[in-house]
Amino acid sequence: MRACRQIKNRLIHFYSGYDSYLTAALKFFAAFAVLFYLSVSMGYLTVLNQILIIFIVAACCSFLPGNALILAGTVFLEGHFYGYSLSTAICGGILLLILLLLYFCFLPGQSYVVVLTALALALHIPCMVPVVCGLMLGAGAFAGIAMGTGVYFLAYGLCLKPAVQEGLGEAMLNHILQSFQQVLVNQDMFLALVILAAAFFVVYLIRRLPVNYSWHTAIVSGIVVYLLLSVMGPLLLGTKLNIGLLALDVLIGAGTGLILLFFCFSLDYGRTEYLQFEDDEYYYYVKAIPKMEMDETDSLAKKETIKNE
Numbered sequence: 001m002r003a004c005r006q007i008k009n010r011l012i013h014f015y016s017g018y019d020s021y022l023t024a025a026l027k028f029f030a031a032f033a034v035l036f037y038l039s040v041s042m043g044y045l046t047v048l049n050q051i052l053i054i055f056i057v058a059a060c061c062s063f064l065p066g067n068a069l070i071l072a073g074t075v076f077l078e079g080h081f082y083g084y085s086l087s088t089a090i091c092g093g094i095l096l097l098i099l100l101l102l103y104f105c106f107l108p109g110q111s112y113v114v115v116l117t118a119l120a121l122a123l124h125i126p127c128m129v130p131v132v133c134g135l136m137l138g139a140g141a142f143a144g145i146a147m148g149t150g151v152y153f154l155a156y157g158l159c160l161k162p163a164v165q166e167g168l169g170e171a172m173l174n175h176i177l178q179s180f181q182q183v184l185v186n187q188d189m190f191l192a193l194v195i196l197a198a199a200f201f202v203v204y205l206i207r208r209l210p211v212n213y214s215w216h217t218a219i220v221s222g223i224v225v226y227l228l229l230s231v232m233g234p235l236l237l238g239t240k241l242n243i244g245l246l247a248l249d250v251l252i253g254a255g256t257g258l259i260l261l262f263f264c265f266s267l268d269y270g271r272t273e274y275l276q277f278e279d280d281e282y283y284y285y286v287k288a289i290p291k292m293e294m295d296e297t298d299s300l301a302k303k304e305t306i307k308n309e
Contacts, residue, residue: 012263028062031069034115037122038076042155044083048076066111067104073115074100077155088158095154103147110144113137117148118155121192124245127226127253130196134203134222135215135260141204145196153189191233199226212272219257223250 035057039049047053057076061069074096081092103114113133120126129148133141203222207215227250234241275286 024062027066027069028058030112030115031061031072032058034069034073034119035076037119038073038080038155041122042077042080042084044081045079046083048079048083067108069115070100070103070111077151081158084158092154092158099147099150099154107140107143107147110141110147113141113144114148114151117145117196118152121149121152122156125249125252126192126196127199127223127249128256130200130203130222130226131219131253131257132260134200134218135207135257136264137204139201139204142197142200145200146193149189149193149196153186153192157186157189187237188239191237195226195229195233198229199223215261219254219261223254223257226250226253 032054035054036051039054043049057072061072078089078093078096082089103110107114116132117126117129120129129145133145199222202225203218205218206221207218209217211217227246230246230249231241273288275284275288277284277286
């Protein structure tokens with residue numbers, strides 16, 4: 001365990017020394033993964049499928065704020081809608097415009113929550129989304145999860161039917177109305193949103209409790225809720241359930257939670273200390289739990305400092 005903590009400290013020190021470069025690299029890989037997935041899974045507009053264009057756009061996103069990835073993904077998505085059919089481009093463009101307006105008005109700082117949710121749903125590993133967001137973010141992250149879910153099912157739902165080469169007229173209008181209905185009345189989308197919301201709030205509320213092993217309990221509870229709803233939902237709706245894929249999804253979610261737990265909330269509950277002091281107005285009872293990487297001498301020194309104060 002000490003070796004793991006040493007590796008952790010080295011990684012933290014390495015990141016702190018090269019944080020700007022590593023952050024740019026992570027943003028590049030996130031943008032490249034999103035745009036490349038769109039070209040592989042959709043790929044209806046040939047010009048957007050070229051690796052050079054994807055690389056250049058991803059490189060630009062690596063030096064720009066996170067909202068640049070949202071705009072780039074929107075442009076690529078609308079381009080593939082246009083390559084699919086004109087009616088799909090019209091319907092998708094209207095819905096994407098509404099989502100963009102909602103995003104920039106209410107949650108402009110949650111670009112990576114939206115991207116993580118949409119990409120995780122596309123890769124069929126969404127269990128990691130409520131675990132990561134519930135542990136690391138606040139309750140407002142649910143809005144980003146909801147928008148990412150909507151973006152994924154928008155892209156998936158509009159391209160379910162075979163493309164039709166309709167002319168301008170009643171046929172196109174009917175196809176646009178059918179596309180709207182297909183996207184907005186989608187039971188799979190609402191089921192996914194309910195599952196992610198329930199698991200997210202379970203993780204978020206439990207990890208905030210002032211109890212021992214709150215993060216451990218939050219991860220286990222969130223995954224159990226996610227697993228139960230993922231099994232019950234398809235049974236109630238009469239849809240197919242892939243047990244193997246669900247098991248892999250849950251394992252990835254649990255592994256992600258354990259990694260975050262190790263790097264962000266590694267506490268030594270065996271060395272819990274209870275302190276009490278007072279001022280002119282209050283009497284304080286403090287529960288102090290040292291981090292795992294803290295040595296015994298550091299803990300004693302800190303305790304002595306508090307007593308002297």
